[in-house]
Amino acid sequence: MDDPIARSPAIVLDFEPAFTSSRRVTWFTRHYGRVVTLIRGSQRPKSFFLAQYDLFYTCDLLFYRRGVPGSRPARECAALKRRDRFRRDWRACAVASCVSDLVCQVAPLEAPEPRLYRLLEQTYDHLDREGADTPVLYRFELSLLRLTGHAPRLTSCSACGAALDLERPRIALSCRHGGALCDRCAAAESGGIEHLDQAAFQWLLRLCRGRAAQVPDLPADRRLARVVGRFLTYHLGVCPHSRIAALRILDYGRSGYRCS
Numbered sequence: 183m184d185d186p187i188a189r190s191p192a193i194v195l196d197f198e199p200a201f202t203s204s205r206r207v208t209w210f211t212r213h214y215g216r217v218v219t220l221i222r223g224s225q226r227p228k229s230f231f232l233a234q235y236d237l238f239y240t241c242d243l244l245f246y247r248r249g250v251p252g253s254r255p256a257r258e259c260a261a262l263k264r265r266d267r268f269r270r271d272w273r274a275c276a277v278a279s280c281v282s283d284l285v286c287q288v289a290p291l292e293a294p295e296p297r298l299y300r301l302l303e304q305t306y307d308h309l310d311r312e313g314a315d316t317p318v319l320y321r322f323e324l325s326l327l328r329l330t331g332h333a334p335r336l337t338s339c340s341a342c343g344a345a346l347d348l349e350r351p352r353i354a355l356s357c358r359h360g361g362a363l364c365d366r367c368a369a370a371e372s373g374g375i376e377h378l379d380q381a382a383f384q385w386l387l388r389l390c391r392g393r394a395a396q397v398p399d400l401p402a403d404r405r406l407a408r409v410v411g412r413f414l415t416y417h418l419g420v421c422p423h424s425r426i427a428a429l430r431i432l433d434y435g436r437s438g439y440r441c442s
């Protein structure tokens with residue numbers, strides 16, 4: 183018979199009040215994927231859960247399998263990693279919030295996805311250690327596209343399969359076709375094409391391969407933000423509000439700051 187209690191390392195993605203002193207907490211667990219638990223009396227002064235979980239913590243979570251997906255009763259949890267940087271570095275907090283929101287939107291309830299758990303943990307650890315910049319966010323987003331089978335195809339034409347000259351000064355990308363296009367296929371499209379110059383395209387290639395890559399310049403950064411955002415919306419259907427907020431916060435204070 184299945185054990186009535188499940189146990190897993192779990193990252194706190196979100197929580198909300200439930201009833202007077204309880205909370206509904208959304209976790210991403212290593213063994214069970216996205217799990218929502220109800221923590222009764224979580225906010226009472228003597229609760230065992232006090233200070234044991236908060237946004238972006240990794241915890242040792244025990245929950246009951248009874249109940250329904252979306253409201254499993256929590257049994258106990260203990261903080262394993264707190265990631266204190268997110269309480270004082272609002273840029274890192276904004277990117278971590280965007281990452282959490284994307285995972286909440288993409289991951290179905292209680293479907294194990296250990297590769298996504300590992301990606302989430304590595305991204306939070308990186309943000310906690312190094313702080314936030316746009317390449318961290320793009321690398322996470324491109325990895326999310328890869329894990330869901332939507333990685334942009336960049337080395338051959340995504341419409342006709344022809345080999346691409348990767349040294350061209352301008353390269354066309356199409357969300358509908360899922361990647362770069364040769365000149366002939368790009369000319370046949372009636373719309374929905376984004377163009378990247380050579381520097382921005384090489385940057386995208388490096389990020390897709392999971393390599394660390396510095397921002398080449400601000401215009402390239404903004405073009406890439408648009409391209410990656412369009413791929414996310416088109417292929418994963420995510421609502422981009424938290425991403426827009428995170429990019430604005432990262433932009434704040436840089437030269438050429440955009441206020442719209």
Ligand SMILES: [Zn+2]
Binds near residue numbers: 340
């Ligand atoms: Zn083609």
